[in-house]
Amino acid sequence: MPIRHSSRSVSGFSRRTVLKAAGAGSALSAVAGLPTRLFAQEPVKVAAIYTVPVEQQWVSRIHKAANAAKERGDIEYVFSENTSNNDYERVMREYAEAGNKLIIGEVFGVEDAARGVAKDYPDVAFLMGSSFKPDDAVPNFAVFDNYIQDASYLSGIVAGAMTRSKSIGMVGGYPIPEVNRLMHAFMAGVKEVAPDTKFQVAFIGSWFDPPKAKETAFAQIDAGADVMYAERFGVSDAAKEKGVLAIGNVIDTQADYPETVVASALWHFEPTLDKAIAEVKAGSFKAADYGVYSFMKEGGCSLAPLGSFEAKVPEEAKKLVAEKEKAIKDGSFTVEINDAEPKSS
Structure with missing residues (x-):
């Protein structure tokens, strides 16, 4: 029996509903044959995967920053919470398949699997909480940590x-x-x-x-x-x-x-997330250590x-x-x- 995890979106819809809607939108764009670069100023589709409730201290700060970016109109935002490590890779793939351009989360217990997913989706930017450093072999996988x-x-x-x-x-x-x-x-x-x-x-x-x-x-x-x-x-x-x-x-x-x-x-978390959003919009997102954006001077x-x-x-x-x-x-x-x-x- 598959492990179930709780998921919510800030709009109140279930993650499954959001994913279906996103997939439909992608299909319409494909039919219309419109190049994606024309929509560079549209909100970036962002998904987050959390292993704990969004009320938990660390995750709540990421969630807060994402909601602030959403309210500014910079991103569209969906998320899953209470995602088990055993289920993490599957959820990452679902969000990538749904057309999200930036996926954020915390992969402290699933480092290898998460980096493997990133390799399979080179056009998706991954910004993940991690105790390890970025790897040039996975150029679309950046890391962060709360260097406070x-x-x-x-x-x-x-x-x-x-x-x-x-x-x-x-x-x-x-x-x-x-x-x-x-x-x-x-x-x-x-x-x-x-x-x-x-x-x-x-x-x-x-x-x-x-x-x-x-x-x-x-x-x-x-x-x-x-x-x-x-x-x-x-x-x-x-x-x-x-x-x-x-x-x-x-x-x-x-x-x-x-x-x-x-x-x-x-x-x-706002400086970290805002930097990533800007890089995604500019098409310049790369493997980097975003930990410095948690420093006080930043x-x-x-x-x-x-x-x-x-x-x-x-x-x-x-x-x-x-x-x-x-x-x-x-x-x-x-x-x-x-x-x-x-x-x-």
Whole structure:
């Protein structure tokens, strides 16, 4: 029995309906015999494939950027969510066959299969979240990752100023480069203001398991952590229940935890996606590493406003954050990118 996956489009139609409509449109163009270059200014047909719900932190930022491009009229946008790794290749092929010119997603568990699909559709641009580098042998397959170490570093400065126990808990999904580098940057920021801080590091082996993340956070709080690095959903819930603080990752959840989430390192996928759309429209899309568009100097990340904690974070820490942010943007200071698995200390 085939594995089923949930799929939705922003217009509310099912993916199957969208694909049929797209196929019909392609057929009409073929009958009319009109060259595609005449429609260069029409919206680019974009499809996204997500292995988790669009509410999940990382994917939600891609989804947000795609919707913004759709609202501007730059793209048409359909997507599938909760697509299993076993089903990923099939969905990629369906979207390619439907005439989509740019397919985005995350292929951390299906690297070889995804690149194989790209080889079979050389006229389709693929922009995929990946821990690996682009390969000239697959010239239409570009990679990206959330290189938001700049914002993570700044959030660490805030955390270092707020911890009293000098023990910080960190709960991540998997120890892969995209997670590791953010944790290391956060820890470096903490040590700028609290060099004697110790860290409890744990990975739950899932991208979306809030109950497991919550239980792991409980254990770290019971062991003395008074600030939690919430790389996964569920950690801030534990912090709220235990009356400790949390630092967010990728999205800003302070509105949901106004007395718990002090600061968050935000990822902005818009620069990455907008660059890809421009390249597709210009016919110049190629194998490249789009990770640089997540850097702070490119507008790809930022520290969320302190909001309800504005008056609670020490002025010295806020001043240091401002100084470091300026230095990061003007290039006089570079946050180290360390992809090695972080360890407890």
